[in-house]
Amino acid sequence: xxxxxxxxxxxxxxxxxxxxxxxxxxxxxxxxxxxxxxxxxxxxxxxxxxxxxxxxxxxxxxxxxxxxxxxxxxxxxxxxxxxxxxxxxxxxxxxxxxxxxxxxxxxxxxxxxx
Amino acid sequence: xxxxxxxxxxxxxxxxxxxxxxxxxxxxxxxxxxxxxxxxxxxxxxxxxxxxxxxxxxxxxxxxxxxxxxxxxxxxxxxxxxxxxxxxxxxxxxxxxxxxxxxxxxxxxxxxxx
Numbered sequence: 001x002x003x004x005x006x007x008x009x010x011x012x013x014x015x016x017x018x019x020x021x022x023x024x025x026x027x028x029x030x031x032x033x034x035x036x037x038x039x040x041x042x043x044x045x046x047x048x049x050x051x052x053x054x055x056x057x058x059x060x061x062x063x064x065x066x067x068x069x070x071x072x073x074x075x076x077x078x079x080x081x082x083x084x085x086x087x088x089x090x091x092x093x094x095x096x097x098x099x100x101x102x103x104x105x106x107x108x109x110x111x112x113x114x
Numbered sequence: 115x116x117x118x119x120x121x122x123x124x125x126x127x128x129x130x131x132x133x134x135x136x137x138x139x140x141x142x143x144x145x146x147x148x149x150x151x152x153x154x155x156x157x158x159x160x161x162x163x164x165x166x167x168x169x170x171x172x173x174x175x176x177x178x179x180x181x182x183x184x185x186x187x188x189x190x191x192x193x194x195x196x197x198x199x200x201x202x203x204x205x206x207x208x209x210x211x212x213x214x215x216x217x218x219x220x221x222x223x224x225x226x227x228x
Contacts, residue, residue, distance in 0.1 A: 033215055042203050045215025058215055090157050101146045101209055103216060105157035
């Protein structure tokens, strides 16, 4: 069974640029959620994708957007990067958007905005 | 508004002792309460989870105690080992909402002294 994988591991961007982060869900999982974890804090929910559509969103502005593909992998896009976007971005997959809530996290992508 | 409050922020326990971490929540719609363990540079790993229809759940050395009326739940690690040294996060979710995502506490940095 393949776990959740994310790429790249680390990324350095300049303020104002755009970034795309990628996630492959665990085998058998069809739902992907994205979280932002600032240093020393707990993860914060960005949004969730199920059946290739966003079906839930936390308190993040529209410049955070995403995609889910037919193979259930997902992308997180962040436009107009700000210094406060520097964080560990975590992807979590689960079997379904409802019924089972066991979310399994990937190792994360460390984004640094300078 | 912090919906899940976690304490203590840091904890030092002797090897073989019991580690206890507490969380309190505000949203009565929450009905799924997992605990995650995170090592430096890694994503959170699901340890154990509970739903409010039971007051306690045990898996190996890890036990969750749940008090629905007080809106509190706690993690007990029995026979704590140096390998348990990590950051622990409690979380909560409204399963009826489906796409609300997990709401995390701020984490507890646990150190087990040999």
